[in-house]
Amino acid sequence: xxxxxxxLRGGPSNEYEVSxxxxxxxxxxxxxxxxxxxxxxxxxxxxxxxxLNGRLLPADRILRQLDVAFLALHGAYGEDxxxxxxxxxFGVPYTGSGRLGSALAFHKGIARMVAQxxxxxxxxxxxxxxxxxxxxxxxHALRSVAPPFVVKPVxxxxxxxxxxxxxxxxxxxxxxEAFSHATSVLIEEWIEGxxxxxxxxxxxxxxxxxxLPEVEIVPPEGKDFFDYEAKYSGMTEERCPGRFxxxxxxxLAQVALTIHRQLGLRHFSRTDCIVHPKxxxxxxxxxxxxxxxxxxxxxxxxxxxxxxxxxxxxxLIRLAVEGDGKRRRSIAEVxxx
Numbered sequence: 001x002x003x004x005x006x007x008l009r010g011g012p013s014n015e016y017e018v019s020x021x022x023x024x025x026x027x028x029x030x031x032x033x034x035x036x037x038x039x040x041x042x043x044x045x046x047x048x049x050x051x052l053n054g055r056l057l058p059a060d061r062i063l064r065q066l067d068v069a070f071l072a073l074h075g076a077y078g079e080d081x082x083x084x085x086x087x088x089x090f091g092v093p094y095t096g097s098g099r100l101g102s103a104l105a106f107h108k109g110i111a112r113m114v115a116q117x118x119x120x121x122x123x124x125x126x127x128x129x130x131x132x133x134x135x136x137x138x139x140h141a142l143r144s145v146a147p148p149f150v151v152k153p154v155x156x157x158x159x160x161x162x163x164x165x166x167x168x169x170x171x172x173x174x175x176x177e178a179f180s181h182a183t184s185v186l187i188e189e190w191i192e193g194x195x196x197x198x199x200x201x202x203x204x205x206x207x208x209x210x211x212l213p214e215v216e217i218v219p220p221e222g223k224d225f226f227d228y229e230a231k232y233s234g235m236t237e238e239r240c241p242g243r244f245x246x247x248x249x250x251x252l253a254q255v256a257l258t259i260h261r262q263l264g265l266r267h268f269s270r271t272d273c274i275v276h277p278k279x280x281x282x283x284x285x286x287x288x289x290x291x292x293x294x295x296x297x298x299x300x301x302x303x304x305x306x307x308x309x310x311x312x313x314x315x316l317i318r319l320a321v322e323g324d325g326k327r328r329r330s331i332a333e334v335x336x337x
Contacts, residue, residue: 005030005317006042006052006066006092008083013075014181016046022292023072029313030070037317040066044073060090068320069094070313071289079289080106080155093323095316097288101264105288108154108186114262115283120255122283123274125188127154130179137175137187138168145189151175153182164190193276195219196242198256199290199301200269201312202319209260211253212301216242238297240304244275251281259286267319270298 007030009023010016023041030039042062043051050059063069069092077083081103087094097105104110109127116122124145128137141149151174153161161181163174171187178185199212218237244252256271263286270290274282290298292309302312 003067005037006040007070008042009072010044011073011077012048015075019074029310032310063090071096093320095320097266120283123188128185148190150188152186153178154184155182191274193274197272199298200260213241213304214252215240215297
C-alpha cells in the first residue's frame with residue numbers, strides 16, 4: 001500500500017521561508033520510497049489559504065485526500081497546536097507532538113516553568129504582558145539582575161525578535177520590538193557560555209526515547225548568540241558531537257529527555273541549552289517541529305548516529321501512523337467497555 005503523505009509547509013508565520021525549505025527537503029526524501037509513499041505538496045500560504053500541488057483548494061478537501069500529514073511547519077500555527085487541532089478534528093494522523101504538547105512547548109514561559117519544576121536550571125526571568133508600563137518593566141529588570149538582558153517574544157521561533165541588550169533605553173526598545181511578534185515578552189538574564197542543542201527521537205534503536213548527540217553551536221564572529229541571521233546564513237560553526245565533558249554531555253541529554261517527557265511531546269523534539277563554565281547547564285527552549293532543511297541541526301545529529309535523512313523521514317511517518325492506530329484501538333476499547 002502506498003501512503004498518501006501530505007507535506008504541510010509554509011504557513012502564516014514569520015518562519016514561512018524556512019518552512020518552505022523544510023517541506024521541500026521532506027518531499028525530496030519521500031521520493032526515495034516510491035513504492036511506499038506518495039508525497040503531496042500541501043502549501044499553506046501567508047494568508048492561511050491551502051494549496052495541493054499548486055492548486056488552491058479548501059483545507060477540508062485536501063485533508064480528506066491524505067493518509068498522513070508530515071508537518072514541516074515552523075512557528076505560529078504550525079508549532080502552537082493550531083494545525084494539530086485541525087488535523088485531530090479530521091482524523092488525520094500527523095508527525096510531531098499533539099495539540100496540547102505543542103501549545104505548552106511553544107509558550108516559553110510555560111516551558112520554563114515545567115523545566116524548573118523538574119529541577120532543571122533556567123535563567124532568571126519574567127514575563128511581561130502588553131499592558132505593562134515600560135518604565136516599570138525597565139526599572140524592575142535593572143533591580144533584578146545585572147545587564148546584559150535577553151528579550152524574547154514568548155511565542156515565536158527561530159530566534160525571531162530576540163535581542164541582547166545592555167542599557168535601559170535598549171531594553172525598552174527591544175521589548176517594544178518583541179511585542180510586534182507576540183502578545184507577551186520574556187526578559188531573561190544573559191547567561192555567558194556555549195550553546196548546545198539536543199535532539200530526542202522516539203522508538204529508535206530499541207529504546208522508547210533516544211537522546212541524539214548534542215550539537216555545539218559556535219556563532220560567527222560578531223554574533224553573541226544563535227540569532228535568526230546566524231541560524232540561516234551558513235556561517236555558524238556546528239560541531240556534532242560538541243566539545244563538552246562527559247558530565248556535561250550526560251546533563252544535556254538528561255535535560256532534553258526530561259523536557260520531552262514532562263511536556264508530553266511526541267515523536268521528536270530538540271532542546272536548546274546554554275552551558276555556563278561554572279554554573280552548568282541551563283534550559284532555554286524546546287522545538288517541537290525542528291527544522292529539516294539541509295542546514296538544520298536535528299538531521300545533523302541523526303546523521304551522526306547513522307540515520308540518513310530519508311530514513312528519518314520514513315521513521316517519523318511510521319510513528320505517526322502506528323501511534324494513530326494505537327490511539328484508535330484505545331478509543332474503541334473504551335467505547336466497548
